[in-house]
Amino acid sequence: MNATHKYDPHRKWEARTPPKPGEGGRTSAMIASLAAEGYETVSAPFGHALVGEAKKNDRIVGLTADLSKYTDLHIFAHAFPERFYQMGMAEQVMISAAAGMAREGFIPFATTYAVFASRRAYDFIAMAIAEEYLPVKIVCALPGLTTGYGPSHQATEDLAIFRGLPNLTIVDPCDAIDVMEAVPAITAHEGPVYMRLPRGKVPSVIRQHRPDYKFELGKAKLLRDGKDVLVIASGFMTMRALDAAVELEAQGISAAVLHCPTIKPLDTETILAEAGKGGRLVVTAENHTKVGGLGEAVASTLLTHGVTPAFRMIGLPDQFLDAGALPTLHDRYGISTAAMITQIRGWL
Amino acid sequence: MTIQAATATLSNMSLARRAWEIRRKAIRMGEVQGQGYVGQALGIADVLSVSYFHALAYRPDEPEWEGRDRFLLSIGHYAIALYSALIEAGILPEQELDTYGMDDSRLPMSGMAAYTPGMEITGGSLGQGLGIGVGMALGLKAKKNPAFVYNLMSDGELGEGSTWEAAMSAAHHKLDNLVCIVDFNDQQADGKSTDMLCSEPLGDKWASFGWHVQRVDGNDIAALVAAFDAARDLKEAKPRVIICDTIMCKGVPFLEQREITHFVRVEADEWQKALHVLDANRPE
Structure with a gap:
């Protein structure tokens, strides 16, 4: 956890000693992909799923703020050019316009990066969409720590921001299957939705562990059982949890994994049932600051219902994160598979 | 013209040569990463040359010198271009160039x-x-500091x-110490900005917001020098904008031809090829 740039005037411009290229140093890339995790991948699952849904539902329209290519919405734009609206680099009016189109009977899918939707367009989402319970689906790439570009692109607090907003359903899918099955589900949902988007080449993970898995809006799913620890995870941290569970099993530790892709409303029934079984350490795992995300939502649910297992959270620290290569940063901030295993072993 | 604290101590290398040096450094940094916004860097090199070697007052060994003109890089992804200029200006050491984008790099x-x-x-x-620029320009005026803010x-x-x-605010507050470079x-x-959300007629928009407007060929150094001088010397109590029409990848023709130039794909062997193209056209 060294070399952070949590603002400290005494450390400003601090001389750093990065390795040279070819000497073990890692470089950052703008758009991160989780494709290189040993799983098969699906290309642009969101774009293709939206095209499939739009063929059946002519109320669907797509809007973007100059990021169609980076949110896979360009697939939809090519299939339905007359239903695609390029709004330019103007997130606020994109959201307001999406609200306006929803008022005229359409189901707008509006895409940008998670930082811009949550930070810049928040008031517009709150008043024009959420308060009016309009069926606008806000779908955002680069959630949490999925780019090495630094705080301007790392949406480490988007769930915290949006969880406080009444009426809004929040989805944090793990993999390509989740994304493809979430598209019809959130279309059918009558209210507004914020969905975090893995884009580009997206791994297909869960069904390789659990062939009968299906995404259901509002439902948490037990992907594997185990007697020592219960990991409750969302987003790509479910993939990390599954990988960690396999490794832990080889080390004699039995880990259950509960995938919780709908952050709000939370599937409290399943969470209480699993966490209430007793005898297991409960660990939440999220690609998000530990402030205000899945971990605190689960903790609040457990305490409110008098369920009090040993409880720990895996997530990002409460600080602005470094720029750098994603593998480096995931290790540094404790959300790589290896870091997850180390933490869980330390807690048992 | 105003103080030239830094430039007086630098060699009298031509502005064209400075722009060439900035382009060359940007290509070298792009090669470190295997990618980068080199298209923007090559396009803006002439503007940065005129900024750092003609217009701006600064002290290379004292980056926070109170008397400096403030140069704000609103476009964070143009950092590769600004680092090149800062190295060329002596504010950053050249050996750090090889660390561009690496873990724990500055x-x-x-x-x-x-x-x-x-x-x-x-x-x-x-x-x-630009909004931050408005605040800094207000702050400089409050401190009676004659420095300029360039965004x-x-x-x-x-x-x-x-x-x-921000544009409306700057004009309202008569910020004649603020220069916006577009x-x-x-x-x-x-894709093309004019296809995404058309801002034309751009000069008329800024003028109607109360700004002094110039629109120049952003790859013409003589035109840029004249525009920067005019922006600085203007006596009217209004903010100034210089709209610079630039060409992505300027100076490396085989990259200029590339169709999608926002994030230019450069093959591994093309970085050296790009350097060779530049080297064959080194200005004095």
Whole structure:
């Protein structure tokens, strides 16, 4: 956890000693992909799923703020050019316009990066969409720590921001299957939705562990059982949890994994049932600051219902994160598979 | 003209040669990463040359010297270009060039104030630089500091409402110490800027917001020098904008031809090829 740039005037411009290229140093890339995790991948699952849904539902329209290519919405734009609206680099009016189109009977899918939707367009989402319970689906790439570009692109607090907003359903899918099955589900949902988007080449993970898995809006799913620890995870941290569970099993530790892709409303029934079984350490795992995300939502649910297992959270620290290569940063901030295993072993 | 504290001590290398040096450094940094916004860097090199070797007052060994002109990089992804200029200006050591984008480097791929001497603000969430520039210009006036604020922004940022809030604010407060430079290369992430959200007639828009407007060929150094001088010397109590029409990848013709130039794909062997093209055309 060294070399952070949590603002400290005494450390400003601090001389750093990065390795040279070819000497073990890692470089950052703008758009991160989780494709290189040993799983098969699906290309642009969101774009293709939206095209499939739009063929059946002519109320669907797509809007973007100059990021169609980076949110896979360009697939939809090519299939339905007359239903695609390029709004330019103007997130606020994109959201307001999406609200306006929803008022005229359409189901707008509006895409940008998670930082811009949550930070810049928040008031517009709150008043024009959420308060009016309009069926606008806000779908955002680069959630949490999925780019090495630094705080301007790392949406480490988007769930915290949006969880406080009444009426809004929040989805944090793990993999390509989740994304493809979430598209019809959130279309059918009558209210507004914020969905975090893995884009580009997206791994297909869960069904390789659990062939009968299906995404259901509002439902948490037990992907594997185990007697020592219960990991409750969302987003790509479910993939990390599954990988960690396999490794832990080889080390004699039995880990259950509960995938919780709908952050709000939370599937409290399943969470209480699993966490209430007793005898297991409960660990939440999220690609998000530990402030205000899945971990605190689960903790609040457990305490409110008098369920009090040993409880720990895996997530990002409460600080602005470094720029750098994603593998480096995931290790540094404790959300790589290896870091997850180390933490869980330390807690048992 | 105003104080030239830094330039007086530098060699009298031509501005064209400085721009060439900036381009060359940007290509070398791009090679470190195997990628980067080199298209923007090559396009804006002439503007940065005129900024750092003609217009701006600064002290290379004292980046926070109170008398300096403030140069804000609203477009964080242009950091590769500004690092090149800062190295060329002696504010950053040249040996750090090889660390561009590496873990724990002082030169991250998107510019941040806490990382890099000479980087005045953390840009990258586009549409914020001009508003910060308004505040710095107000602050300088309150301190009776005669320094200027230069904000470099992209044509894509013209889409953000915050840009026009700042534009209206600057004119309202008669900020004659604020110069906004718009890099109009007509490219943004999804395609041509004018196809995404058309900002034309751009000069008329700024003028109607109360700004002094110049529009120049941003790859013509003589035109840029004249425009920067005029912006500085103007006596009217209004903010100044210089709209610079630039060509992405300027100076490396085989890259200029490439179709999608917002994030230029450069093959591994093409970095050296690009350097050779530049080297064959080195100005004096």
